[in-house]
Amino acid sequence: MDRTALPAELAHFVQQALARGTYQSEEELMAEAVRLLKASVSRQEAVQQPNGSTKDTPPQTPDEYVQAIAQALDTGDPVRARTLALAGAEHYPQHTELRTYAQVLAPPTATVVPATPASRAAVTANHAWLTAHWEAYRGHWIALRAGQLLHASPSLEDVVAHVGEVRGRGILLTKIPA
Secondary structure (H helix, E strand, O other): OOHHHOOHHHHHHHHHHHHHOOOOOHHHHHHHHHHHHHHHHHHHHOOOOOOOOOOOOOOOOHHHHHHHHHHHHHOOOHHHHHHHHHHHHHHOOOOHHHHHHHHHHOOOOOOOOOOOHHHHHHHHHHHHHHHHHHHHHOOOEEEEEOOEEEEEEOOHHHHHHHHOOOOOOOOEEEEOOO
16 A cells, blocks of 8 residues: 555545554555444444435334344444333334333332431431541451441452341441552
């Protein structure tokens, strides 16, 4: 490859990539450039659906929905994939693959649990305990409940084995940085 025939900016890029060792040869660099260009063209062409419809034309069958979702994911468009998955599952609720896509791509949900005076007091007590004792437990996992140390250990597994299930029991499980 004759670098003098390349635009100055591109010739400089090639020289720098070879100097860094990113590519072993000019041929390897060019092969990668062609691969990336082909992938870019493929992504642009993917906007056109195989059945001849455009990206803006909704799929008509469950299989078209599945194919359109896969294309959206392949081309880096998760928002479109989510929209298609939710619409497909709504139109075809018995289609297992569409239901799965809809569940996996659905927006995350959160449940707000109102704080009670007792839960606020427990958080305040845990904070006070951590403020007073953190240095003595550096590098340890600790389990606290309402400002009371339940167990501490360098091993998370040891703490969990000692205190059992923490979910729903008001237990704070955390590691104090070393």
